[in-house]
Amino acid sequence: MEQTWSTLISNVRLGRDEYRVVRPALAVKHAMLYEGRLGAQLSVDKRAAVMLAMAWGLAARSPHSLIYLPLRTARPADSAGQERLLDLVLLHHRLAFPVSRWKQVRARLGPGRPHGVRLPPQAFRQRPDGGQRRWTHQDFRDHLRWDIAADTLFLIGSREAFELEADPVRALAEDCPAHLATSPGTHCCAEISMGRTRIGHPDRRRPWAELHIEYCQRHR
16 A cells, blocks of 8 residues: 655654654544543544554654644544544654653644655565464563553554554555445444453553444445
8 A cells, every 4th residue: 555645743842852743734534533441442434544554554664753643623523422532643662652741742743844654565564374373472562552641542562563453454444445335334444452462461550452443434
């Protein structure tokens, strides 16, 4: 899926630290992220699905950037209006970014510098099936971690962690439009594991949850 993503880049300094934030240049109109019973719920249309896939690939390959998707203003007209809306930030764990600082960083973004992001057609490395199953092992550490701060869901992990969950995100953008064209009414979604899922070895601070991403048929 080789495309150019129009973004804005801001460098924000807080004390001695400087953070590089990448966000879409155009507003996201048809996507909504909110807290659900088992985790987070995200609905996307065709354009938002492509944007999410680009952001996912960039987060995996850019260990020094925070990838910010401002989604809180994208509430669809037919939503219940009772949800706690969230923004989304994807970042590499190497940044060791304290999420408590996000409110300050977001307030200082400014207009940003225009920048086109291009990912190669095969943005994610192909992995054998055995690699997909390693997350069940007790010693496996490449899970996506998550946190919530300042009305924002943070997904934090290594390149390996993002790539292990990448195929469902890619399929939303590449496969769902054609699938729904031939089978209207089909539920098309991606289920992204967040946190440590192995029974008996949970992440006690942020236990297992799921990001459920649904392809929105009303805004295809």
